[in-house]
Amino acid sequence: MAQGSKGVFYGWYVVLCGFFIMFAGFSIINSLHSLFMVPVTDDLGISRTAFSIALSIAGLGVAVASPFMGKLLAKGNMKLIMSICVIMAGVGFMSYSLANSALYFSIVGFMIGICVAGFSNIPISIMVTNWFYEKKGKAMGLAFAGSGIGAAVLSPILTTLISNYGWRIAYVIAGALIIVLTLPLVLLFAKRSPAEKGLVPLGADEMESAENLESEQSGLTMGEAKKTAMFWIFVLGIVCFALVAGGVQMHIPAYLMDIGHPAIFAGTIFGILSLANTVGKLILGAVFDKFGTAGGAIYVGFCMTTAMVALLLAKTQAFAFLFAIAFGFSIVISTLGPPFMTNDIFGKKDFGSIFGIVQVFFVAAGSFGVIVSGLIYDVTQSYRVAWIFFLCLFIFSMVCVLVANSMKKTTKDKYTSNQKII
DSSP, X not given: OOSXXXXXXXXXXXXXXXXXXXXXXXXXXXXGGGGGHHHHHHHHTOOHHHHHHHHHHHHHHHHHHHHHHHHHHHHSOHHHHHHHHHHHHHHHHHHGGGOOSHHXXXXXXHHHHHHHHHHSHHHHHHHHHHHBSSSHHHHHHHHHHHHHHHHHHHHHHHHHHHHHHOHHHHHHHHHHHHHHHHHHHHHHHOOSSGGGGTOOOBTSTXXXXXXXXXXXXXXXXXXXXXXXXXXXXXHHHHHHHHHHHXXXXXXXXXXXXXXXXXXXXXXXXXXXXXXXHHHHHHHXXXXXXXXXXXXXXXXHHHHHHHHHHXXXXXXSHHHHHHHHHHHHXXXXXXXXXXXXXXXXXXXXXXXXXXXXXXXXXXXXXXXXXXXXXXXXXXXXXXXXXXXXXXXXXXXXXXHHHHHHHHTHHHHHHHHHHHHHHO
């Protein structure tokens, strides 16, 4: 059946579902949790390193769950899995209000991490990849833009709640928001593939031959990908920019306050960063659609260099604002990049399994990045060394992505030829 005789293509409702998942569920758990760092550590008397480790263990939960979630979501009842995970994550976040130690944050965080793997990046990426053969970058950009808008909208709200009512009540309200804003959209619109609605992907009708359609659906299996140098070079790139994403973003509010800016200003910068993140996802999606993985890597490399230099100079407010914009434009690679680049380089054939493994490396490295920043701060009482290290690491990561991307045609041709011979 065609994409739809009249009206809006259903895939855009799937994108809307992804948007609200990122708006509430992902932004609160991943981006905005850093707002709690200073009040929680001051109140409970724990170090920032201890709190950072607790947050990283939540990432470990995502990493542990990603491989089997990738396969389960690709084969099982996606709507049911996502719904259960949303509810459990929301309740878990509310239960942070009962915490009195870093150990409690670690245990609950690990369980929340498992749930995050089941309702956020992996299912959204699977759905968008299945629903869109064309405009894939735009669709991913719109879906993942929810995290930036959510952080921008919810950051001042949570900051106010923490300041006026304390971090414990703020955790309860934030957890409730995860469920209320996310679950209804999952129940209404989550569909793994167009076949569930008797439709075909956007762009399938324009493919003039069965050969073109087969090419769009081709690629490497997980077993084949693991045997290639291309896969491991790509994973190295993923690991490096995940370290940067985790190591920088979670410490921005604390850093800005350390260099003399008030908490309200830090919240404002975080909000601007989140808005820039939203626009940046739309821009990067367009860049990916037009120039592919290589163009996207070069673009974000330039933006990140600008951002980290500005961050080093952020004691001056103008540079803090420049950092917020440039970092927002570049860090979008951490959400939009892994699914798009995995599909672009390895194909659609076994996307769920390959992306699940990629997420293991991405989340584990991102979690470790949080610890690295915390350790550097505790040792030096400054973040400057960390920012310089992360800038160099990000540039190296984009080089790895470019090298892996340059190998994709030769590698795919090799396995396609072997399959035809067999």
